[in-house]
């Protein structure tokens with residue numbers, strides 16, 4: 164049994180200029196459509212029971228589809244200027260635009276961004292199927308986030324990605340500019356949807372409306388992340404050099420080992436990791452660290468808690484405590500920090516405390532002699548297993564990373580660390596960053 168809605172009449176009357184509507188014997192006419200029909204002098208006729216349902220196709224001699232008509236679904240023909248057909252055209256165009264950017268990401272070694280945009284393509288295909296079959300959308304996620312989380316994250320990029328809200332500017336990275344264009348195009352798709360599916364205050368497909376809105380939020384999140392330096396293999400670089408993208412292209416673009424590979428840089432300030440017991444010693448029994456914001460590495464966070472470090476020669480105040488708690492307390496310093504404190508820590512990878520120096524950790528309510536806890540963090544690269552496979556690198560491999568700019572530097576013996584819970588970043592400390600005059604959003608090139 165069908166329902167003849169006011170919207171059906173509006174589209175037929177205003178878009179197709181129809182004055183007479185023929186409906187099946189059991190079709191329900193809503194009160195609103197009855198009023199609309201009366202008001203506009205529209206005739207509604209019921210077919211006699213047993214009559215074959217007549218579509219414009221079967222009404223034509225020979226049953227040939229007229230050139231100006233197209234199928235809305237298996238049973239229904241509509242003129243090509245039907246608003247739902249226009250919407251589907253926009254879906255198709257937007258998918259084509261996404262595929263072009265995905266191809267670029269693959270060419271210039273950004274498999275993660277390619278994967279994210281692949282999810283967007285998949286969502287568009289689901290929207291198309293849901294509209295054509297007139298079926299509800301199954302639950303979905305984008306970027307690993309639910310619709311509610313996408314909205315929350317896009318409203319607070321600072322909280323979740325340590326990235327400010329970003330206005331589009333021509334000097335952003337290529338990845339950010341591509342994502343900004345995709346975000347704008349997703350808005351146009353939403354407008355095409357609104358014209359076809361929103362009547363006054365009534366949305367006919369709330370599920371599709373939500374998906375398109377959150378897809379746009381997700382693209383904005385990716386844009387903010389790209390503007391902050393992620394996915395920057397499509398980037399020109401901060402100092403105007405033609406950077407990673409052209410070099411990757413010049414070396415063939417692919418992801419096989421032996422090619423120069425772009426890597427985003429993050430600078431780590433001095434910080435402390437604490438054991439459960441040491442958190443209680445410093446902040447009181449039963450206290451747990453209060454997360455302030457997430458760090459780039461999944462699961463790691465900056466806490467609200469701050470401590471002072473004291474050595475024989477001096478103090479460093481307001482030092483960040485990172486969570487979660489660890490099996491061993493560890494203080495990560497730059498060589499300048501160690502000089503200020505008057506201690507001599509070894510250069511070690513995080514987690515390796517062999518020969519680590521002693522330091523006193525002081526909180527507002529307690530203090531702790533952290534014996535054998537202080538190290539100078541060795542520069543390293545975080546990769547997931549997928550990243551590593553894609554880049555032809557392996558765990559514990561040593562690589563050289565060149566950072567171009569007004570003070571070009573090549574870091575040697577940088578350790579590759581592969582783990583499932585990581586995000587592709589190279590970590591250096593402030594001494595190293597200053598040596599190379601590296602600011603936010605910079606990237607390096609892993610040399611072949």
Ligand SMILES: [Zn+2]
Pocket residue numbers: 543545590
């Ligand atoms: Zn790290």
